[in-house]
Amino acid sequence: MRHFGLIGYPLSHSFSQKFFTDKFREEHITDCVYENFPLENIDALRAVLEQYPHLAGLNVTIPYKEKVMAYLHHQSDVVKKIGACNCIKFVNGELHGYNTDVTGFENSLRPLLESHHQKALVLGTGGAAKAIHFVLEKLGIIFLEVSRNPVSGRQISYEQLTPTILEHHTLIINTTPVGMYPNEHDCPPLPYASLTPRHYLFDLVYNPAKTLFLQKGEAQGAVIKNGADMLVIQAEESWRIWNS
Numbered sequence: 240m241r242h243f244g245l246i247g248y249p250l251s252h253s254f255s256q257k258f259f260t261d262k263f264r265e266e267h268i269t270d271c272v273y274e275n276f277p278l279e280n281i282d283a284l285r286a287v288l289e290q291y292p293h294l295a296g297l298n299v300t301i302p303y304k305e306k307v308m309a310y311l312h313h314q315s316d317v318v319k320k321i322g323a324c325n326c327i328k329f330v331n332g333e334l335h336g337y338n339t340d341v342t343g344f345e346n347s348l349r350p351l352l353e354s355h356h357q358k359a360l361v362l363g364t365g366g367a368a369k370a371i372h373f374v375l376e377k378l379g380i381i382f383l384e385v386s387r388n389p390v391s392g393r394q395i396s397y398e399q400l401t402p403t404i405l406e407h408h409t410l411i412i413n414t415t416p417v418g419m420y421p422n423e424h425d426c427p428p429l430p431y432a433s434l435t436p437r438h439y440l441f442d443l444v445y446n447p448a449k450t451l452f453l454q455k456g457e458a459q460g461a462v463i464k465n466g467a468d469m470l471v472i473q474a475e476e477s478w479r480i481w482n483s
Contacts, residue, residue: 247300250277281306296481297327304366311336323366340370343473356410363414402433413442418450426451436460
């Protein structure tokens with residue numbers, strides 16, 4: 240039996256276990272199982288590795304996409320560049336780190352991307368945001384990071400977001416868990432009245448399907464998309480990596 244799983248915390252509403260369990264059933268894959276490993280601390284990963292010595296692969300979610308790198312024996316070029324890992328393949332007992340968020344985000348973003356989406360705002364500064372930065376740089380899209388506690392010249396605070404900044408930054412990507420179930424009534428503090436039909440709001444959150452962030456954008460005529468497609472694409476990319 241091949242064992243796969245997801246590490247992160249909390250995992251009560253995670254996507255991956257259901258996705259892979261359904262995939263195994265629908266594709267008549269009978270020698271694989273996928274489990275959740277909710278870890279209150281990344282150090283608890285050691286116990287998982289000891290208890291499951293024959294793990295074939297792991298996905299990694301909030302808040303460990305950066306911290307897990309200390310446990311990797313090998314890193315893909317993308318992981319080395321962005322400093323975040325969300326997919327681990329086990330080869331002869333060694334952990335090989337990959338980042339499938341990059342593929343998932345790019346392939347999900349592109350279909351609704353227009354020529355006027357030349358500047359972006361990236362809400363949040365965690366591990367997921369690093370994958371988004373990589374894709375935006377690849378696509379030639381200039382971006383600013385928006386943080387509650389900005390620490391660099393490339394970051395601004397939510398309080399600094401003005402109608403003028405939103406006018407020029409027509410792509411807005413939420414990489415934070417704000418608005419995720421069970422806190423559906425929360426949203427990033429933006430001047431939503433300044434949004435227009437030229438804006439494209441992308442939320443990595445998928446539960447609920449339409450966060451308050453997306454609802455407020457839609458009310459202004461903006462194009463909106465949630466993280467569901469991205470999750471499916473990155474999950475299939477993980478499966479490809481594990482079986483390559």
